[in-house]
Amino acid sequence: KCLQIINFYYSRHSQSEKSSYIVSTATASMSGVKARKYVLRSMFHGAPKKEDFEIAEEELPPLQDGEVLFEAEWWTVDPYMRLVAVVGETMSGGQVARVIQSKNKDYEVGTLAIAFFGWRTHTVIDPAKDTTSGLVAVPVAKLDPTMFSDDISSSTALGILGMTGATAYFG
Numbered sequence: 001k002c003l004q005i006i007n008f009y010y011s012r013h014s015q016s017e018k019s020s021y022i023v024s025t026a027t028a029s030m031s032g033v034k035a036r037k038y039v040l041r042s043m044f045h046g047a048p049k050k051e052d053f054e055i056a057e058e059e060l061p062p063l064q065d066g067e068v069l070f071e072a073e074w075w076t077v078d079p080y081m082r083l084v085a086v087v088g089e090t091m092s093g094g095q096v097a098r099v100i101q102s103k104n105k106d107y108e109v110g111t112l113a114i115a116f117f118g119w120r121t122h123t124v125i126d127p128a129k130d131t132t133s134g135l136v137a138v139p140v141a142k143l144d145p146t147m148f149s150d151d152i153s154s155s156t157a158l159g160i161l162g163m164t165g166a167t168a169y170f171g
Contacts, residue, residue: 067126073155076094
């Protein structure tokens, strides 16, 4: 039910469907890109409801030297989020994101990465400087694109190949 409320798994759609989604969520403007983010409106009890969240828009600044613009492909929905959720803040969480603009020689357009950007469509960050997002101090980590295919989604970096999988395997 939560996945129906927070409909963010758009990366499995065809390229044409994905392109139309991207156009509707990332509107280019003179000052950058408008990102959409899920802000916790009220603490939920039981299953989250649509009215517990607000979708807010945020104008992102133009890229400075060393910065990268990431676009989310997958977000996490994990049990720990209930413990760290803060009313009025963007929901925390990990995501697989793709570089769509870059002024950083180490992050070419198209690069996949995993980071704790929270529930937001777009993030501007200098990976060499900014390693803190919310409660987590973790650097942005590039993902090896050869790990994924039509049969193996990049979402596995958050699931079986990520923290959830490591917790299941190691305990």
